[in-house]
Amino acid sequence: xxxxTAIPPGSVGEVAPQRAGFLEPLILKxxxxxxxxxxxxxxxxxxxxxxxxxxxxxxxLSGNHHVAGWHAGEPKKLGWxxxxxxxxxxxxxxxxxxxxxxxxxxxxxxxGPASVDRATGQPYGAGFPLVTVEDWVASxxxxxxxxxxxxxxxxxxxxxxxxxxxxxxxxFPDRIGHAIVIAAAPKLSTQNIAFNDVARQAIVSDxxxxxxxxxxxxxxxxxxxxxARMLGHITYLSEDLLGEKFGRDIKGDDYGFNYEVEFxxxxxxxxxxDKFALTFDANTYLIMTKALDYFDPAREAGGxxxxxxxxxxxxxxxxxxxxxWRFPPERSREIVKALVKGGKDVTYxxxxxxxxxxxxxxxxAHYHKLVAAYMDxxxxxxxxGDRARPLIVGGTELEEMKGYSGRGKx
Amino acid sequence: xxxxTAIPPGSVGEVAPQRAGFLEPLILKxxxxxxxxxxxxxxxxxxxxxxxxxxxxxxxLSGNHHVAGWHAGEPKKLGWxxxxxxxxxxxxxxxxxxxxxxxxxxxxxxxGPASVDRATGQPYGAGFPLVTVEDWVASxxxxxxxxxxxxxxxxxxxxxxxxxxxxxxxxFPDRIGHAIVIAAAPKLSTQNIAFNDVARQAIVSDxxxxxxxxxxxxxxxxxxxxxARMLGHITYLSEDLLGEKFGRDIKGDDYGFNYEVEFxxxxxxxxxxDKFALTFDANTYLIMTKALDYFDPAREAGGxxxxxxxxxxxxxxxxxxxxxWRFPPERSREIVKALVKGGKDVTYxxxxxxxxxxxxxxxxAHYHKLVAAYMDxxxxxxxxGDRARPLIVGGTELEEMKGYSGRGKx
Numbered sequence: 147x148x149x150x151t152a153i154p155p156g157s158v159g160e161v162a163p164q165r166a167g168f169l170e171p172l173i174l175k176x177x178x179x180x181x182x183x184x185x186x187x188x189x190x191x192x193x194x195x196x197x198x199x200x201x202x203x204x205x206x207l208s209g210n211h212h213v214a215g216w217h218a219g220e221p222k223k224l225g226w227x228x229x230x231x232x233x234x235x236x237x238x239x240x241x242x243x244x245x246x247x248x249x250x251x252x253x254x255x256x257x258g259p260a261s262v263d264r265a266t267g268q269p270y271g272a273g274f275p276l277v278t279v280e281d282w283v284a285s286x287x288x289x290x291x292x293x294x295x296x297x298x299x300x301x302x303x304x305x306x307x308x309x310x311x312x313x314x315x316x317x318f319p320d321r322i323g324h325a326i327v328i329a330a331a332p333k334l335s336t337q338n339i340a341f342n343d344v345a346r347q348a349i350v351s352d353x354x355x356x357x358x359x360x361x362x363x364x365x366x367x368x369x370x371x372x373x374a375r376m377l378g379h380i381t382y383l384s385e386d387l388l389g390e391k392f393g394r395d396i397k398g399d400d401y402g403f404n405y406e407v408e409f410x411x412x413x414x415x416x417x418x419x420d421k422f423a424l425t426f427d428a429n430t431y432l433i434m435t436k437a438l439d440y441f442d443p444a445r446e447a448g449g450x451x452x453x454x455x456x457x458x459x460x461x462x463x464x465x466x467x468x469x470x471w472r473f474p475p476e477r478s479r480e481i482v483k484a485l486v487k488g489g490k491d492v493t494y495x496x497x498x499x500x501x502x503x504x505x506x507x508x509x510x511a512h513y514h515k516l517v518a519a520y521m522d523x524x525x526x527x528x529x530x531g532d533r534a535r536p537l538i539v540g541g542t543e544l545e546e547m548k549g550y551s552g553r554g555k556x
Numbered sequence: 557x558x559x560x561t562a563i564p565p566g567s568v569g570e571v572a573p574q575r576a577g578f579l580e581p582l583i584l585k586x587x588x589x590x591x592x593x594x595x596x597x598x599x600x601x602x603x604x605x606x607x608x609x610x611x612x613x614x615x616x617l618s619g620n621h622h623v624a625g626w627h628a629g630e631p632k633k634l635g636w637x638x639x640x641x642x643x644x645x646x647x648x649x650x651x652x653x654x655x656x657x658x659x660x661x662x663x664x665x666x667x668g669p670a671s672v673d674r675a676t677g678q679p680y681g682a683g684f685p686l687v688t689v690e691d692w693v694a695s696x697x698x699x700x701x702x703x704x705x706x707x708x709x710x711x712x713x714x715x716x717x718x719x720x721x722x723x724x725x726x727x728f729p730d731r732i733g734h735a736i737v738i739a740a741a742p743k744l745s746t747q748n749i750a751f752n753d754v755a756r757q758a759i760v761s762d763x764x765x766x767x768x769x770x771x772x773x774x775x776x777x778x779x780x781x782x783x784a785r786m787l788g789h790i791t792y793l794s795e796d797l798l799g800e801k802f803g804r805d806i807k808g809d810d811y812g813f814n815y816e817v818e819f820x821x822x823x824x825x826x827x828x829x830d831k832f833a834l835t836f837d838a839n840t841y842l843i844m845t846k847a848l849d850y851f852d853p854a855r856e857a858g859g860x861x862x863x864x865x866x867x868x869x870x871x872x873x874x875x876x877x878x879x880x881w882r883f884p885p886e887r888s889r890e891i892v893k894a895l896v897k898g899g900k901d902v903t904y905x906x907x908x909x910x911x912x913x914x915x916x917x918x919x920x921a922h923y924h925k926l927v928a929a930y931m932d933x934x935x936x937x938x939x940x941g942d943r944a945r946p947l948i949v950g951g952t953e954l955e956e957m958k959g960y961s962g963r964g965k966x
Contacts, residue, residue, distance in 0.1 A: 394744070
């Protein structure tokens with residue numbers, strides 16, 4: 147008998163990524179065309195007979211298609227939203243068919259800057275076009291076509307993922323029943339863009355970046371990517387959480403009066419930065435931050451966001467977290483106000499959570515119950531059945547804290 | 557007749573830096589010793605007969621000794637606090653003798669990492685010791701000795717400068733009458749340290765940094781210094797000010813879908829970063845940020861800040877700005893609470909200003925009137941006479957905005 151990893155309650159268990167190739171060119175907002183591309187995706191649960199129970203999970207800046215469960219041989223590398231998606235969880239895979247994909251331009255399997263451009267036989271590198279939230283939604287719609295899903299029950303995501311869910315309701319109003327838009331904003335603020343540009347400048351000014359064509363040079367702009375991640379990280383966590391977890395704790399017994407790691411927070415950030423630089427693609431980071439900067443549905447509606455959301459027919463669950471200073475609650479309320487003004491069906495929740503922007507990734511019973519309750523209504527609407535077991539809210543650790551072995555306060 | 561630059565009302569006019577050399581070794585908190593050093597300083601106004609009217613102005617991270625007026629041939633390069641210091645201004649040079657100096661470790665004339673170490677005949681570079689706020693105060697006290705000033709009427713400063721003013725009251729309680737502590741904090745928060753470390757990592761990971769000994773290599777770690785400044789800049793300005801001034805304005809008519817400068821805020825930050833990288837020393841930047849990180853008077857008092865400030869005998873004016881998110885008002889209130897707990901004489905003002913941390917450098921009639929009123933009391937106390945003319949609150953532009961020619965909203 148072969149050893150099997152036991153499947154814990156609420157887990158989808160072992161999963162395998164799948165691939166879909168598209169030969170029909172995709173015309174991008176940037177005016178360029180992707181002649182062909184592949185999307186890597188995962189699915190959890192079963193598509194019901196009338197194909198009405200599909201839930202698309204859209205990822206944020208550094209996310210990917212691996213939303214729940216684990217891959218063969220990697221039982222500890224759980225999907226990034228494993229606490230949200232699974233049998234009995236808020237997104238209940240006993241009732242819903244859940245799809246996660248890696249976005250175009252990504253670095254986890256879908257066609258992106260590190261992929262080989264068939265036209266040249268070389269990695270795209272700097273030649274990979276900038277993609278937008280609209281482009282992603284268009285590519286996602288094609289994946290839904292491929293899977294035989296004419297209409298999504300729900301598109302959902304946090305942060306940049308929430309922006310995609312929102313864009314779905316504008317670009318395909320007849321193909322989506324509900325959007326769950328978490329910790330998002332109708333567009334980036336000036337400060338948001340400013341932080342993104344510092345991160346991008348860190349990457350492009352790294353001598354190992356080689357104008358984006360570092361693959362051929364066998365280099366990785368690790369210094370720049372590390373800085374980008376360190377900076378991003380500060381904005382994902384609340385000041386209070388940082389203070390509680392690391393305070394002014396130092397590694398040694400006294401100040402070292404040198405530039406080695408000294409404060410615990412330095413140790414933590416550098417560790418996260420180094421880890422990220424080893425696993426993430428610098429061009430993808432640039433593409434993702436530009437997609438964030440560009441997102442602005444109101445732009446083509448004369449700056450009127452309420453007018454921009456007029457086409458939407460979906461129901462909305464909008465959620466924000468009190469301590470999120472990247473996209474604080476007032477940004478979510480901008481979305482809500484415009485939707486309400488347009489007479490849309492909107493539920494809004496401002497969730498008291500201390501973790502900052504990353505709260506959308508974390509267990510929080512109130513938050514998960516809220517999503518679960520919303521999904522119960524969706525299930526009733528699409529005939530996806532009743533919840534078979536009590537809601538499972540798991541004990542998932544803050545992703546960014548994983549693997550860090552410093553002595554930060556518990 | 558020679559052409560003279562007319563002296564506008566409230567200006568100290570043309571000034572010249574002076575130098576003071578110190579041969580008595582200075583033992584630093586880091587345990588190292590500076591065998592000798594020079595301080596560059598400027599003075600404005602006249603020291604009165606009983607030497608009771610001296611005001612020491614301490615500078616912040618990127619400041620220097622040039623506080624007011626202009627240098628010969630540079631009539632447009634006004635001192636960084638010219639709006640505060642001058643005849644008839646809040647710090648009235650008709651009544652007070654004002655001293656500005658460049659701190660040890662600086663890059664504007666005082667002994668610092670770019671100075672030649674007499675022991676080696678080479679620039680100190682990485683060999684320049686880390687200095688602390690306490691070290692600066694000790695060196696400032698020696699400069700006061702040299703100038704024949706036994707007791708300061710006032711030590712004052714914003715941000716890191718305010719921390720020095722506070723430290724004066726603890727280390728030399730009998731040599732200071734009042735401390736004006738503006739936009740400061742009793743110690744950096746975890747988030748403050750985190751931002752500083754990203755800035756430092758940007759500098760030390762720049763290949764042109766050469767471990768701090770870039771002088772010999774004839775390089776400048778301009779990429780790192782630029783990133784550090786861009787990042788710092790974001791934290792100096794309020795999110796609202798950034799939004800009002802730059803919004804989501806773009807340079808061209810439409811999105812460019814490339815990595816060139818696109819949003820006005822990118823143009824502005826990169827401009828500021830480039831300008832700074834050309835004029836500031838990377839090692840000094842590291843030293844200044846570490847001095848900020850290390851500042852923590854409570855540390856040697858078992859974490860009890862109220863106990864730490866017990867030695868102080870000075871009167872205090874503590875001021876904060878509502879939109880400052882680097883050292884927000886609650887951080888100033890921590891200082892005030894500890895002082896009040898210790899029965900000190902404290903005036904606290906929370907000033908409504910939209911500019912963020914940099915507000916301490918700006919004209920704001922309410923703010924300047926407040927400082928002027930406090931100084932009127934000090935003047936009465938030390939016999940520095942009455943104000944001879946109405947308070948002059950000038951029209952100084954936000955320093956960081958100077959020279960930027962983008963089309964940011966006016």
